[in-house]
Amino acid sequence: MHRRSILRFVACLTACLTVAAPCARAQSGHVLRLSTTTSTENSGLLGYLLPAFEAQSGLKVNVISVGTGKALELGKNGDVDVTLVHARKLEDKFVAEGWGIDRHDVMYNDFIIAGPVADPAGVKGSHDVIAAFRKIAAANVKFISRGDNSGTDVMEKGYWQQAGTKPAGANYVSAGLGMGEVLNMAAEMGAYTLTDRATYGAYKAKTGLAILVEGDKRMFNPYGIIAVNPAKHQGINYQGATALIGWITSPAGQAKIASFKPEGEQLFFPSAK
Structure with a gap:
């Protein structure tokens, strides 16, 4: 009797696993894992974009927000x-080494130098990022x-090298x-930092930092997926x-990016071709 009970249990467990396995695979097909930069997350852009994509596609997007290098x-x-990085x-290099395929331009914004309103280094109003870094x-x-091998960190290190x-x-x-944590640190320490404009906008009220340097063509900041x-x-x-690449580079996705305007200011500009 005991042996028959064990056999029935094994048969039942096997049947359950047989049914559950395809269900688990199907469920995993409805989840999309996206690594992206802190700027797209901290600015609120992804929270604005992804619900529309999820509703259309039936996919659930799990976001990991880190620096570009880690992404x-x-x-x-x-x-x-x-x-989705910059x-x-x-x-x-990622594509050339075979790790990624189907790269597309998505959007751009720009970098700025933010710092204390008092501006002790005297860089306010400059449109030359290298001259400002020297000052x-x-x-x-x-x-x-940032010090985290993010896109911002890579750009900043390049500016110091040029300076x-x-x-x-x-x-x-x-x-x-x-980026958000760095902006908070800069505010606490009365320091300067290089930041993307979108994250600065999201943290402006909290930090009280001022935009001191902007408008240099070398501060252009394109994003790719x-x-x-x-x-x-x-x-x-x-x-x-x-599906996500197709949507975010489509007219609908590009229009959604352009319409993201916290406090009335457009922070990202569509660039898909």
Whole structure:
């Protein structure tokens, strides 16, 4: 009797697993894993865009918001299905090495230098980012760096390289944090930082930091979306990635990006071709 009970239990468990396995696979097909930069999350853009895509596609998008370097690394490891980032050299390398496919331009915004209203380095009103960086380095002021291999961090390091200098010693703080946290640090320490305009806009009221340098063409900040190559990893939701790429670069998706205007200001500009 005991043996028959065990056999019935095993048979029942096997039947349940047989039914559950395809259900689990089907459920996973309805989830799309997106790695992206802190700027798209902190600015509120994704919270504005994704519900419309989810309603149309039936997909649930799980967002991992990190710096561009980490976002691409997640794609490389097969931990996400698609990535939305802003560091063209790193993006091109990701695709050239075969980790990503189907890269498309999505939108752009720009970088600014934000800092204390008092502006002790005297850079306010400049439209030359390199000259402004030199003045910040020469002044006895603090500069907060992302220090996280994000798109912003890569751009900032390039500016210091072009400037041929950077703040000395304790005046240069490598935070290893996201943009919102860095803006909060800059406000607390009376420091300067390089930020994308969108995240600055989301944190402006909280930090009280001022826009001091803007308008240099070298501060242009384009974003691209890339599907993770399904040939590199099993379980990549390539169909879902393709659906998101198609939607965000479509006239409807591009119009949705253009209509994102917190406090009446457009923060991202569509650029899909």
